[in-house]
Amino acid sequence: MKICFKLNGQGVKVDVDPLQPLLHTLREQLGMTSPKQGCGEGECGSCSIIMDNQLVNTCLIPTIQAKGTALVTLEGLRNTPKGLCVIDALLEAKGVQCGFCSPAMVLAIYHLLDNRVCANITPTDQQIREALAGNLCRCTGYAMIVEAAKIAARKGEGIW
Template sequence: MKIEFYLNSHLVVVDVDPMQSLLHTLRGTMNHNATKEGCGEGECGACSVLFNNRLVNACMMPIGQVQGGDVMTLEGLRQTEKGQCVINALLEAKGVQCGFCTPGMVLALYALLEVDANPTEQVIRTAISGNLCRCTGYGMIVEAAKIAAQKGEGLW
């Protein structure tokens, strides 16, 4: 089935099984590999993308559901000023270690800052609670969110 949607602000058309996951389509069919497969069950957040400006697990979303929608991955987000703000804040706070969770974390922090430009630590921790990180202990990621909020003042 032909599925038409916007990927990182560009109209794309893929011819795939509509029940194939968005994750499999992004990685396998479209060669967008920043989105990672972790658990494959929607529990780890490694596959997080923005769908119509909402954070979703791409492993759980059938590609047929994105028809006519807007998908943003790390590849697209890093081309934006806001995306760069979040990425740079993670680097500054040393919130990147192995890097496996990083694409999902960037998208989670971006989604948070879009709705709350000055979040509290508890709000940040809640916003990233769907993203598992085995390396950082989350403290540095929380710090990165605070840095992004401060340095991105006026962006959000």
């Protein structure tokens, strides 16, 4: 079945089994390797992307559900000022170790900061932890990732 959606601002059309997980379509058909296959059960968040401004786990979403939506992966975000701000903050805070969770963490932090009511309010630890609750990290213990979100909020003044 042919399915059309926007991916990182570009219109794309894929010819796939409509029930194929979107994660598989992104990685195998569209070359988007930043979403990772972790648990495959909606628990770890490593496969997450942004769909119509919502963080979603692509391992659980049949590709047909992407029809007509706008998707953002790290590939689309990493060269933007906001994406770079979050990536730099994660590196500064040493919030990246093995890196398996990192693409989804970047998207989760970006999503949190970009949806603040007021761009000059730094989220609290609790707000950040809630925003990252769907993303598991086996390496960092989370404190450095929380710190990265605060750095990105502070340093990104003028770009959010």
